[in-house]
Amino acid sequence: MERIVLHVDFDYFYAQCEEVRRPELRSKPVCVCVFSGRGGDSGAVATANYAARKFGAGSGIPISLAKRRLEGTGAEFLPVDFAHYDGVSDAAMHVMRGHADVFERVGRDEAYLDVTARTGGDYARATHLAQQLKNAVRAAVSLSCSVGVSPNRMLSKVASDHKKPDGLTVVRPKGAAAFLAPLGLRAIPGIGGKTEKRLAAMGLATVGDLARLDVFALNREFGRRAGTHLYNAARGIDGEPVQERGESLQYGRITTLKRDSAEYEFLEPVLLELCGQVCAAAAADSRAFRSVGVHLVLSDMAVRTRSRMLRGPTCSLAELQRAACHLLRGALEEPGTARRLGVRVADLSGSAGQGDITSYF
DNA sequence: CCCTCGATCAC
DNA sequence: CCTCATATCGAGGG
Numbered sequence: 001m002e003r004i005v006l007h008v009d010f011d012y013f014y015a016q017c018e019e020v021r022r023p024e025l026r027s028k029p030v031c032v033c034v035f036s037g038r039g040g041d042s043g044a045v046a047t048a049n050y051a052a053r054k055f056g057a058g059s060g061i062p063i064s065l066a067k068r069r070l071e072g073t074g075a076e077f078l079p080v081d082f083a084h085y086d087g088v089s090d091a092a093m094h095v096m097r098g099h100a101d102v103f104e105r106v107g108r109d110e111a112y113l114d115v116t117a118r119t120g121g122d123y124a125r126a127t128h129l130a131q132q133l134k135n136a137v138r139a140a141v142s143l144s145c146s147v148g149v150s151p152n153r154m155l156s157k158v159a160s161d162h163k164k165p166d167g168l169t170v171v172r173p174k175g176a177a178a179f180l181a182p183l184g185l186r187a188i189p190g191i192g193g194k195t196e197k198r199l200a201a202m203g204l205a206t207v208g209d210l211a212r213l214d215v216f217a218l219n220r221e222f223g224r225r226a227g228t229h230l231y232n233a234a235r236g237i238d239g240e241p242v243q244e245r246g247e248s249l250q251y252g253r254i255t256t257l258k259r260d261s262a263e264y265e266f267l268e269p270v271l272l273e274l275c276g277q278v279c280a281a282a283a284a285d286s287r288a289f290r291s292v293g294v295h296l297v298l299s300d301m302a303v304r305t306r307s308r309m310l311r312g313p314t315c316s317l318a319e320l321q322r323a324a325c326h327l328l329r330g331a332l333e334e335p336g337t338a339r340r341l342g343v344r345v346a347d348l349s350g351s352a353g354q355g356d357i358t359s360y361f
Numbered sequence: 362c363c364c365t366c367g368a369t370c371a372c
Numbered sequence: 373c374c375t376c377a378t379a380t381c382g383a384g385g386g
Contacts, residue, residue, distance in 0.1 A: 013372095034375035035375090043374090044373090045375085046376085059372095061373085062373040063375095065373065065374095080375085189370085189371090192370045193369090194369060195369080224382095225381060225382085226369090226382095248377095250377090250379080254377075255376090256374095256375070293365095306366080309364070309365090340376095342376090342377095
């Protein structure tokens, strides 16, 4: 039987969470901000409600720019409160899980649901289920969301994005090609700014245009994996199953420095603190790691990474710090000034018996 | 095959 | 002026 997959996306999630706990915010523009702590307004907008977006103050733009665009509107600029959003997200995810045969959480505000069995592959029943899910989420956490219903993940993600906020878009298998063809290339998950530009240079603007290219040309231009993905996506084809997410494959933490710097002595204490946070995150899940990475974002936003494998898995903070400091020294040997600094661990083992079994001997 | 690194996407 | 976290791919060296 052909699958039916739902994609659920909470509308302007962080900002809506703030509206729910402070209803007086609903009448004005709201920007939820990540203040980076260098100047008063340094940082970026994580999420904004629609009243703010109307003025061009949306996700990802500098806070100072958002303030300029929202001058005189009575807009609110709130700092992110992840602990609160996590609680709301957990409650909403719990409700949604009960509507799925297979449930896959993606971040704080997205989920995929395979509902094939419980709908018998019937779109009328799936549409009804999607509406019930929206009602249940609203009843539980007062949050609106947008839902896509289709035969696969990719199409459902595009569909959930099609009508927002509070949307419900159903794409039946027979309607997939007609649904996708007029959409801009950016509608396809996996096509970001870079890929869109390359495709535009090839004279393409819509998904319909993309669907006219043959798979060989796409593989030649974008590599085998990405090329095949583009070819299939343009046709509404996606065989990826909905799967409960297992444990993380990596843990990382990055921060913006109080000031740009290329001096090891200035960066080291920041690095050690980041190591502590990353180590704690891994330890919370009882995971050991074998790969350690240091990540620099330079003043010009260029990225420099250095990583190394340890001799064996560890969960020692001291060992992580030793490796990270070594990597940082190496990274600073080339010219450039750091704006942001990050630490990452990977090659995880532990907990559910991941990693190389031989590492236990 | 293993490792490192940059690039890309997008939460 | 430019947040934060994770996953994946491919190139290139060994």
